[in-house]
Amino acid sequence: MIGRWLLLGLVSTLASRAGAETVVAFDATANVLSTAVSPAYDVEYAMEFRPGLLLQFGSPQLVWRARYLLASTMTNGGQGGYSHFADLTLASEPTRRTAVTLGVSVTQGGAAFRISQPAADAGRPDFLDPEAPDLVTGTARQTFSLEVTPTLRLGQELHGSWTAAPAALDDPNSSASGLLRLDWLFEANALGASVGATYSRLRPMDLPVRLPHLESWVASFLASWNRDFNERWSGEVAGGVQLVKIVEPSSATWSPSGRLTLRYSAGPGEASFSAIHAVLPRVETGTLSQTDELVLRGTWTLDRDRRGVLSGSAGLLQTRPRRNAGPLEQPNNALRGDASLAWSFSPLVQATARYSVAHQFWLGETSTVHVLLAGITIRFSNTDVVPRIPSPGQRVDGSDAVRFQPEPRRP
16 A cells, blocks of 8 residues: 555656646545345445556647556455456547547456446446456557548548456457548538458357357448537438358358447537447357347536536347357347446545446346445545547537647647
8 A cells, every 4th residue: 555655656746747738646446345146146245445546648749548447355255356457548649630549458357347347328238247257358449530631531440359268368259350431521411431340259258168269250331421410419320231251161141230329418418329230249258249239328417516427328238149151049138237426525535326237148048247336436636637538529510529739839
């Protein structure tokens, strides 16, 4: 503990010398944790301590952020454990017409930590094995955008993910994807076309026998329409086809694909609804699946001073794993719900309450995981609000974009 405080003091000193755009934030959260897993519903109580450190440096053309979170848990049975999350994000604007983002993150922990670690409004339905040991999951992401003309924009993306048990880090499930996109912008509409490809190497993680990995390619061809209905409402619809290629035994099939997104933004809150139909690799289950997903997200500020924030999400997922010629008949279903309330008594002290539930029907078996957190966070930082990472936003008019700060003396 003393070492952490010394580290915080050293980083704060360096930050003060580096300039006003450097942000240092240290959070220490003490939680009462309750988990329950069906069908037995044995409730387990624990005390949890979550220290976290955030460093962010900003300049007129470059912003980077590094985060680390450690969760130390002690159950009522006297058993302890540790979980970790680390993330590094970089955003750059090399020229006025180009933007680049890079990011990498690693998570290690059990089902309860993987459920409660993301923000409540970032929850997403997935299949979790509550009896499985801790998993190590990594993701990498990169984007590039170029404003060819005021009405023509070119975009490129790369994304990779992998998952493995700690004892088998050299043999993970993995996937890598790339995307090229072209958008024509109008006053309140944008028409787009994209082509993408995904390579995956997957093996079901719940099988007692270690089978060979299934290798596959998925090529996607989509057309999209993005529209701003008014200053609060906007949305996007996309549709096309996917070519699904299994490497061995060799087979190829065509499959329709599409997505729908509705977005709402007002002064005190934001909300979104998304629907996806596509063939996607799922590294945590080790399956290539025909996927249908519905997710609703929202945040709401409870007072004018923005001291209280209510946030949450709810989602439904249905998958049909594919084998050679097409999807299997037996569907798997997952439900996910998250709700949290955060209240700041001061810039130093915040109270939080969080409830998450993940229900799944997987290969004929049903299970449910409940996670309840309640705690107090003590925060030390050299700023009241951590600036957001610059991003282009999703609206056509760019009103939801986070801009880079203009350079001194730059018009």
